[in-house]
Every structure is written in C-alpha cells, then in structure tokens.
Amino acid sequence: MPKNKFWTPDRIVTIFAISISLFTLIVFARQTSIIEKQSRLSVMPYLNMETGYNPEEDFITLTLNNYGVGPAVIEEMKIFFAGKTYEMDFAEFLLNDAFQSDSVAVLASASIDKGLAIPAGAERMAVKFGGSGDRYIKTEKFLRKLERNEFDYEIIYSSIYDDRWRIRRIDDIPEEL
Numbered sequence: 001m002p003k004n005k006f007w008t009p010d011r012i013v014t015i016f017a018i019s020i021s022l023f024t025l026i027v028f029a030r031q032t033s034i035i036e037k038q039s040r041l042s043v044m045p046y047l048n049m050e051t052g053y054n055p056e057e058d059f060i061t062l063t064l065n066n067y068g069v070g071p072a073v074i075e076e077m078k079i080f081f082a083g084k085t086y087e088m089d090f091a092e093f094l095l096n097d098a099f100q101s102d103s104v105a106v107l108a109s110a111s112i113d114k115g116l117a118i119p120a121g122a123e124r125m126a127v128k129f130g131g132s133g134d135r136y137i138k139t140e141k142f143l144r145k146l147e148r149n150e151f152d153y154e155i156i157y158s159s160i161y162d163d164r165w166r167i168r169r170i171d172d173i174p175e176e177l
Contacts, residue, residue, distance in 0.1 A: 047067075109127045
C-alpha cells in the first residue's frame with residue numbers, strides 16, 4: 001500500500017499561494033490605512049483667533065483664521081465670562097447691555113454661527129471695534145477688563161470628514177476631540 005505524503009508538490013504550491021495571498025491582504029490593509037490617514041490630514045483645518053491692534057487707524061479686530069489645508073465647519077461657539085456661559089458669538093456678547101457702560105464702539109461685526117464654513121487659508125473677522133483715539137483707549141481697557149474677569153471662549157469645529165477640534169483663548173492650540 002502506498003503511503004500518503006503530506007508534503008506533495010501540489011500542497012506546497014497551494015500553501016505558498018495562500019501565504020502570498022495573506023501577505024498581500026495585510027499589505028493592502030496597511031496601505032489603505034495610510035491612504036485614509038493621508039486623506040484626512042490633507043483636509044485638516046487649523047483655526048486660530050487673533051487680536052489685531054492698529055493704533056494708527058484707531059481700531060482693534062478679533063479675527064478667526066484658518067491656517068489649515070481644509071475647510072473648518074463651526075459646530076459650537078461659547079463664551080465664558082465672570083463664571084457664566086454665553087452661547088453666542090462675539091458680536092452679540094460685546095453688544096450685550098452689560099458692556100454698554102464701557103463705551104466700546106463696535107464698528108463692524110460678523111457672526112460665527114453653527115454651520116459656518118471657513119475655507120482653508122481664509123479668515124473671518126468677528127469684531128472690529130475702536131473709533132477715535134479716546135474710544136481706542138477705552139477698547140484696550142475693556143479688553144484688559146475681560147481678561148481680568150476670566151474671559152474665555154470655546155469654538156468647536158470639524159473637518160469635512162467630521163474630525164472635531166476645539167480652540168480656546170487659554171490654550172491657543174486646537175485640541176482634537
């Protein structure tokens with residue numbers, strides 16, 4: 001009776017072919033993961049709120065800039081001041097009756113609402129205030145008053161892939177959520 005051998009040429013070729021197929025599957029899965037990561041990074045927004053002082057023309061601006069490579073979609077905007085939370089944008093907050101006594105003149109404003117998309121490399125002026133020399137000085141004092149009273153903001157935004165980040169005045173660096 002002939003003895004059955006396990007390692008026949010057919011079985012060796014079959015095992016070798018299956019091994020190559022498994023190795024190819026692993027390489028393909030890893031490559032797909034790298035491509036997905038690269039794709040997400042290629043549309044990553046990077047928001048930063050900046051304060052611009054222009055004493056020659058007597059105005060101060062708060063501007064939301066997108067230094068990233070993809071659009072930023074605003075999801076939430078909160079302002080924290082003196083232990084309270086305000087779910088409104090900067091213009092609404094500054095035009096609140098509580099601050100009218102500071103004689104701060106808002107020259108221009110734009111809302112930063114949910115759903116607003118800020119394209120890559122673009123900026124959105126939130127508030128421009130100041131005016132004559134006297135109003136400019138009052139605005140500077142007002143900004144210092146805000147900082148003394150624990151002023152902070154939180155803007156939560158996302159990329160087109162729904163990756164989410166948060167920026168705050170305190171951190172000044174986007175934090176991934």
